[in-house]
Amino acid sequence: MARKKKPLLQNITIESIAAEGKALAHIDGTVLFVPQAIPGDVVDVQVTRIRRGYMEGYVTRLVTPSPHRIEPFCCHFGRCGGCKWQALPYPMQLQYKQQQVVDQLVRIGRLDLPEVSPILGSEKTVEYRNKLEYTFSSRRWIFADEESESLSDKELCGVGFHISGMFDKVLDITKCHLQREPTNALRLFVRDYALDHNLSFYDIRAQHGFTRTLIVRTTSTGELMVIVVFGKDAEDSADPDAAGKRSGLLDALSQRFPEINSLYYVINPKGNDTINDLDCILYKGEDAIYEQMEGLRFKIGPKSFYQTNSEQAYRLYSIVREYAREAISQMPEGHKPVIYDLYTGTGTIALFLSSLALKVVGIEYVPEAIEDAKLNAKINSIENSVFFAGDMKEILNAEFILQNGAPDIVVLDPPRAGIHPDVAQVLLEASPNDIIYVSCNPATQARDLAILSKRYRITAVQPIDMFPHTHHLENVVNLTKIKEECR
Template sequence: MKEPRIEFEITGMAHGGSAIGRHEGKAIFVPYAIVGETIAARIVEDKGNFARGELIEVLTPSENRVEPPCPHFGTCGGCHWQHIRYEAQLEFKRRIVSDQLARIGGIKDAVVHPTISSPDEWRYRSHVNFHRTRDGKLGFVMIDDRTIMTINECHIIRPELVSLFEQFKDKHLKPEQKRVRLQVGSQSTETLAATNVGDETGGDETRTILGTDKVHYTIKDHTFEVSAGSFFQVNLPQAETLVNLVLERLALQGSEHVLDLYSGVGLFSAFLAPEARKVTAIESYPPAVADARLNLGKFSNIKVMQGTAEQLLTRFLQGHFDAAVIDPPRAGMKPAALDELIKCKPRKMVYVSCDPATLARDAKKLVGAGYRLVDVQPVDMFPQTYHIESVATFTR
């Protein structure tokens, strides 16, 4: 039997994409609602001290509610906020960063600047990962985070990827082709499709099945060669924004030894090198290390090292760094890596985060070790989703 219909007001937006309100004192998380709305919902999961609800009806709509353009919105798990006016998305992201820092990090007075908007609200992704459905078609993970659904269109990938997707959507993938990445370079003529692109932990072997083995991305005055399995920011204009913010926050004088942790294919190192005495770049994913050594080959003051942050900082780099750039995966830094980083005693650190919850967790430890959180600058790398990129600056 279904739970009864309940009505309540939405009072906030939660990290993870849902809106939040209270009914009879209990916090209820409801996807596809917006702060300020009065809604009717049904409880679908009661966790004791909070519950998850399903939106039945919007009784009093927000002025920030808009009509989603994608027919898959509401079932596909790729987008969460297509129903929210873009300017409101930016403000909600700023509030969420501030809230996570206060609740998880214990930093209640953090300076969190207004979110920097993306030049493109739609058609911004330069690569996208699909999964194989049971019948061998390309699909996305549904909102239940388990089921793979077939899609006919996607509004957040670049037009070149739409064309590439059209070539693949009716093909039948082999059972071993569990994942497919479609990717386009800065030049629209340079595209690739690769199967079994993992999560940069050395999982299944990546095989190119269409196009080139690598693509090239131009950020500012530097072109990066990126293999199919290597990570690169999906929103190229905002990748340049990140580079500018890192350089601005570090304000290097030319005498510093800078640590670039989780350095990928060398995005930050390429711009740190001209402004620093020395750059040490650490990356664990072998294809990305190979890309980085190629991309950074013209710089004599960069040392690229392959290995995990905790391994290399412990075994080989028990020394001093003047500054550090940290760009970890969504899970944030491993505790051992963060401990070793603190021992290196960089005077200034810029932490580039793609998850405000893990940023807040790591910020709490840094502040406890004597660092001060100067400010946080959210950057909208992922319009129409709840995902938030942030640049946090720490000094000691």
């Protein structure tokens, strides 16, 4: 049976921006979501999905541009999966992010909020990332004005980012504005070297090829780590000359870029791109680069997690510390708190707060991250920290708390999914004076806060923008225990 064609809506005025960064309009009381339009635009929209209460679609024509529209700064805007909000002036991006926090906490969590502090914008709105991963592809994205039949195999190769929603299509990037140089120079050099030396680019569908991904990591102190990831065609068993080809590329790279502090390579024969379960082989230079925050040094190895916007990470941690100090000021004089940092990653928040605490306790799922956390404690001569690896809902229980001391303050920084209900329950029973909840997803944060608000009231909310030109943000909420007599 032929499917009924969905309607084409004409002259729709975009009203606002909703969660997940989608533009929003109302059609006879039904909400319409479209990507890549901004408030004030008048657009024609092809509807692709109709559900009870809402519709989704895509813009077929920009009828009248919004008066707020600005010229996107990147030549890849519209195709590349990143930086989708470039047409929106930065102050408006911040305004919609702030609104998103308030909407989610009120609508989903139905929470009583104090005044939400104005979002802390990022001073750097370009070159703010300290890590980028580029993908090699033997079948790059072909534009409508290119004749694909006339392109040679080499001309079909590209290095860059995945097209939004397409795992096997990579946009060949000429310049990315997200990371400081030499990020573009490095990528273009490896690309041209591979083309000149007939090193094959990865075929994502067939899963073979020599050059696969390129990871560039930088620090605010100016250090640089480069990780070249090869596919299974670069294994010695696949090609007797593979080692020579690998070292040819890596030697050329380190000669051209003597500023590389740490050069690694990885052979990834797997179906997915993560290198966390693979050997990273140090080819040249130091085994790690170091990030600095106030007097602290954090070691960053090829697999280490570190917040991707270093400057805003510092502001985020400073807010957490400000809330912790405020909590301590309410405790009896001289009391040194036990602070738990749950979902600690490589222990950065725990170590940042350690000077305020009798003891900091970090828990994290990834064992390698916990090894880094212990190492970071050692490098910084911090002796009042302990770190444990494991699943939060398994590890955090009454016995753990008995052994490690009841927390006075708990910092939570979970992944987008938020915390497990069992974890919320343990926290309610452990009853710390304050909980400082850092989240990259205000929707799940709102859900979790609603559970915790049985015994806690929200005393501060501070959104922070870590990712300009995207809809992503961080939000820090301070919860203070409601006194028994007030319940």
